[in-house]
Amino acid sequence: MSDFDSDFEPARLLDPPPFPADRVAGLADRLARLIGASGDVLLVQAEAVVALEAVAASLGRPGVKAINIVTSPYGVWFGRWLRRAGASVVEIRAEAARPVSARAVAATLDAHPDAQLLAVVHAESASGIRNPLETILSLARERGVLTVVDAVASLGGHPFAADALGADVVVAGPQKALAGPAGISAVAVDSRAWAEIDRPDAPATSTLSLVDQKRLWLDAGRGALPGTPSPLELWALAAALDRVEAEGIDRIIDRHAEAAAAARDGLQALGLTPWAGPAEASHLVTAFAAPADVDAAFLLERLKAIDAEFSLGVGAGADRLIRLNHTGRRADPQVVHTMISALATALRR
Structure with missing residues (x-):
């Protein structure tokens, strides 16, 4: 293949x-x-x-x-x-x-x-x-x-x-x-x-x-x-x-900001807390810590089966975070909405 x-x-x-x-x-x-x-x-x-x-x-x-x-x-x-x-x-x-x-x-x-x-x-x-x-x-x-x-x-x-x-x-x-x-x-x-x-x-x-x-x-x-x-x-x-x-660099920047805001709103709607607040967050990925009663590795496995752009953070302290990637062409609120829907489904299971 x-x-x-x-x-x-x-x-x-x-x-x-x-x-x-x-x-x-x-x-x-x-x-x-x-x-x-x-x-x-x-x-x-x-x-x-x-x-x-x-x-x-x-x-x-x-x-x-x-x-x-x-x-x-x-x-x-x-x-x-x-x-x-x-x-x-x-x-x-x-x-x-x-x-x-x-x-x-x-x-x-x-x-x-x-x-x-x-x-x-x-x-x-x-x-x-x-x-x-x-x-x-x-x-x-x-x-x-x-x-x-x-x-x-x-x-x-x-x-x-x-x-x-x-x-x-x-x-x-x-x-x-x-x-x-x-x-x-x-x-x-x-x-x-x-x-x-x-x-x-x-x-x-x-x-x-x-x-x-x-x-x-x-x-x-x-x-x-x-x-x-x-x-x-x-x-x-x-x-x-x-x-x-x-497209224009200003529009690209705005698109990333909109995607990041949508990711934060989506996480909060699911009762999850974004790792970084708006004033200190990157617009390229949004991270969150899995709830204490959820197996983060199992959750990530289910998420990646739906969208490979879910991933663990990198480095000390970040390796327990799950990241939503909304970088580049993925900086689109519709992409973020799909990721949040996948997260909601995985959490229910």
């Missing part, structure tokens, strides 16, 4: 036409507009976790002190990558599967006035929470601290404008709210960040080297592609951006 739908022809994926360099530059510029960044945008031919590791490898080095906010496994990984690059890392660990408090960030910044870098995830699909990004970046900007924002889950699901927020480095992935391919990601870098990245001892000749891309692509006028990129991923990204621009 084929894993493909009967109407799909896998052979269509073979022998794709090349994707020219000028169109790659155009994709970067289109992503820059969505991110709200006036600086450079690099495309990384890999899922966004590789782009995040490249940022850590390119900014981390001996003598750098970084404040790393941990609200999911992704924050844990970013701290490890910074340490591996030689940086000194101070971690702010939020309560399990909860957002970090602005008070904790301010206190840590005040306790470490020599910190040069702060890293934070905007929205966490792992648990369905959202960190207070605007306040965090404002606190860092007041102190002249360089900032790295993981906006992989939030771009397209929440309002985001890198320049206005004061984010120096932003990592984005089109596979979430933008409903694009997972095998390519973007890194927006402003001039302040380049001053720290483009240095004589920067990692080079490496997949994790941002300075390689700067020298081989940006500094060369974006005329020739460095390496051998995958045309399939580039064509898929172009198609996704066409669809995003046709």
Whole structure:
């Protein structure tokens, strides 16, 4: 049995036409507009976790002190990558599967006035929470601290404008709210960040080297592609951006907000409590803890038999939560209604 739908022809994926360099530059510029960044945008031919590791490898080095906010496994990984690059890392660990408090960030910044870098995830699909990004970046900007924002889950699901927020480095992935391919990601870098990245001892000749891309692509006028990129991923990204621009990013954000509100209302109608309140919830997934008298694993098994997009949360504290996925094309109140109906049926059983 084929894993493909009967109407799909896998052979269509073979022998794709090349994707020219000028169109790659155009994709970067289109992503820059969505991110709200006036600086450079690099495309990384890999899922966004590789782009995040490249940022850590390119900014981390001996003598750098970084404040790393941990609200999911992704924050844990970013701290490890910074340490591996030689940086000194101070971690702010939020309560399990909860957002970090602005008070904790301010206190840590005040306790470490020599910190040069702060890293934070905007929205966490792992648990369905959202960190207070605007306040965090404002606190860092007041102190002249360089900032790295993981906006992989939030771009397209929440309002985001890198320049206005004061984010120096932003990592984005089109596979979430933008409903694009997972095998390519973007890194927006402003001039302040380049001053720290483009240095004589920067990692080079490496997949994790941002300075390689700067020298081989940006500094060369974006005329020739460095390496051998995958045309399939580039064509898929172009198609996704066409669809995003046709709908409009503001409408996409509104659609995610509407789906999240419908999910919260539906859970509450069933007597369940959403894990995160509206002020601290991600618009991409809505999570809840199964009632004490319900076997969560058994409930999830029944739910997944109806819709595979039900899943457990990821990471400490989130692994006991059940998530409703309303990301990307699923950000539709009708999809949410169907999931809530499935949940009601499973709970009755």
